Amino acid sequence: MARIVQKYGGTSVGSVERIQHVASRIERAVQAGNELVVVVSAMGKSTDELVSLANQITDTPSKREMDMLLTTGEQVTISLLSMALQARGIDAISLTGWQAGMKTEASHGNARIEAINNERMEAELAQGKVVIVAGFQGISEDGEITTLGRGGSDTTAVALAASLKASRCDIYTDVEGVYTTDPRYVKKARKLHSISYDEMLEMANLGAGVLHPRAVEFAKNYDVPLMVASSMEDTVGTMIEEEVTMEQNLIIRGIAFENDVTKVTVSGLPNRLNTLSKLFTTLSENQVNVDIIIQNQYDDKHVNISFSITQSSLKETLAVLQEAQEELQFEDVTFEEELAKVSIVGSGMVSNPGVAAKMFDVLAKNEIFVKMVSTSEIKVSVVVDEADMVLAVEMLHEEFQLAEETEEAAVTV
Numbered sequence: 001m002a003r004i005v006q007k008y009g010g011t012s013v014g015s016v017e018r019i020q021h022v023a024s025r026i027e028r029a030v031q032a033g034n035e036l037v038v039v040v041s042a043m044g045k046s047t048d049e050l051v052s053l054a055n056q057i058t059d060t061p062s063k064r065e066m067d068m069l070l071t072t073g074e075q076v077t078i079s080l081l082s083m084a085l086q087a088r089g090i091d092a093i094s095l096t097g098w099q100a101g102m103k104t105e106a107s108h109g110n111a112r113i114e115a116i117n118n119e120r121m122e123a124e125l126a127q128g129k130v131v132i133v134a135g136f137q138g139i140s141e142d143g144e145i146t147t148l149g150r151g152g153s154d155t156t157a158v159a160l161a162a163s164l165k166a167s168r169c170d171i172y173t174d175v176e177g178v179y180t181t182d183p184r185y186v187k188k189a190r191k192l193h194s195i196s197y198d199e200m201l202e203m204a205n206l207g208a209g210v211l212h213p214r215a216v217e218f219a220k221n222y223d224v225p226l227m228v229a230s231s232m233e234d235t236v237g238t239m240i241e242e243e244v245t246m247e248q249n250l251i252i253r254g255i256a257f258e259n260d261v262t263k264v265t266v267s268g269l270p271n272r273l274n275t276l277s278k279l280f281t282t283l284s285e286n287q288v289n290v291d292i293i294i295q296n297q298y299d300d301k302h303v304n305i306s307f308s309i310t311q312s313s314l315k316e317t318l319a320v321l322q323e324a325q326e327e328l329q330f331e332d333v334t335f336e337e338e339l340a341k342v343s344i345v346g347s348g349m350v351s352n353p354g355v356a357a358k359m360f361d362v363l364a365k366n367e368i369f370v371k372m373v374s375t376s377e378i379k380v381s382v383v384v385d386e387a388d389m390v391l392a393v394e395m396l397h398e399e400f401q402l403a404e405e406t407e408e409a410a411v412t413v
């Protein structure tokens with residue numbers, strides 16, 4: 001008997017019919033002799049709808065009350081799915097995050113899982129029940145309900161799989177697996193047979209919303225075999241694993257992208273040893289999350305520093321900088337909105353110089369201006385105008401031959 005954790009996302013449980021469909025899939029897995037723990041998200045777009053309700057009340061809802069509100073979404077799904085299973089004669093029980101022993105740090109909106117107390121789940125499983133757990137939620141030491149960040153049900157599922165020593169964790173969603181890039185934007189995107197934990201982690205962090213980054217981190221740290229597959233079709237999905245054997249020689253595995261990027265430039269800063277540290281300490285002390293940083297010196301005494309942030313943190317960032325202008329001694333702040341970040345990801349890059357050059361060449365040929373660049377061993381990211389984002393992804397997908405299977409895709413640069 002195998003112990004399996006399955007997770008179904010919002011679209012996959014978006015209606016009563018879809019919940020019934022999920023129930024029939026669970027029924028099949030139970031009849032095949034498996035022990036099942038199932039994590040579900042809120043139905044359809046209901047988390048967004050709850051956020052919108054809060055915004056109709058106030059622009060500044062307290063984070064605690066937001067968590068209280070958003071966690072209700074998952075609670076609707078767990079109870080309905082449990083009922084659907086019981087109606088089929090399958091013994092099932094729904095558990096909220098705290099009933100399932102999901103302990104998190106005491107912070108609202110984006111809490112990290114600290115520990116899982118399996119006792120209740122083990123007891124229910126021992127009685128032969130299917131355990132249905134609400135994704136994306138937990139409880140802090142002081143008894144407060146917390147959430148794990150948008151998309152966090154994936155993390156609930158992988159963390160449970162690790163903690164319950166499940167033989168695997170299957171993430172069922174509205175696409176057939178992890179693709180070379182988002183198939184909703186690029187028609188030629190190709191489903192990958194497998195992708196390494198590190199590549200998937202980069203893709204997820206760089207905007208590929210198919211998996212929550214912390215879910216991948218957990219899977220890597222605890223060696224959880226992770227699969228992404230369709231909740232609608234019975235097709236083979238994508239394995240996320242340590243060694244990628246099938247497509248080893250791919251230099252670029254995929255392209256991730258995200259919009260809502262804003263570039264802020266602080267100009268006329270004094271050219272001193274501690275300028276960078278003072279600026280970024282000020283920003284971090286005020287919880288401003290900075291991504292790419294560029295510094296350039298324009299005369300002996302002055303430097304300009306540009307950095308990218310998310311669109312939603314612009315107001316706060318400008319306020320922090322204005323407040324600190326005297327202390328930081330800069331002349332001016334400007335910003336550029338409606339930008340996007342496009343990233344090519346692949347572990348083959350480490351040993352293949354020239355990948356970034358090829359990327360810049362493709363973008364230049366298509367008259368796409370690059371405004372910022374950042375690289376790591378396995379990725380190159382560029383910031384471009386949001387209006388150029390999809391074209392950039394399509395052209396890079398084409399030039400790096402990502403639509404083609406394995407060997408042919410081992411492009412030389």
Ligand code: ADP
Nearest residue numbers: 009010011173174178179181182184208209210
């Ligand atoms: P769920 O509700 O099941 O968690 P999500 O919307 O969070 O589903 O994630 C699935 C979506 O991720 C897909 O519909 C797709 O648009 C998007 N996506 C982004 N990048 C990729 C990628 N590389 N491969 C597959 N899907 C991707």
Ligand code: ASP
Nearest residue numbers: 041047136150151152153
């Ligand atoms: N319902 C939450 C969200 O929409 C969590 C999740 O779906 O993973 O972000």
Ligand code: MG
Nearest residue numbers: 009151209210
């Ligand atoms: Mg998701």
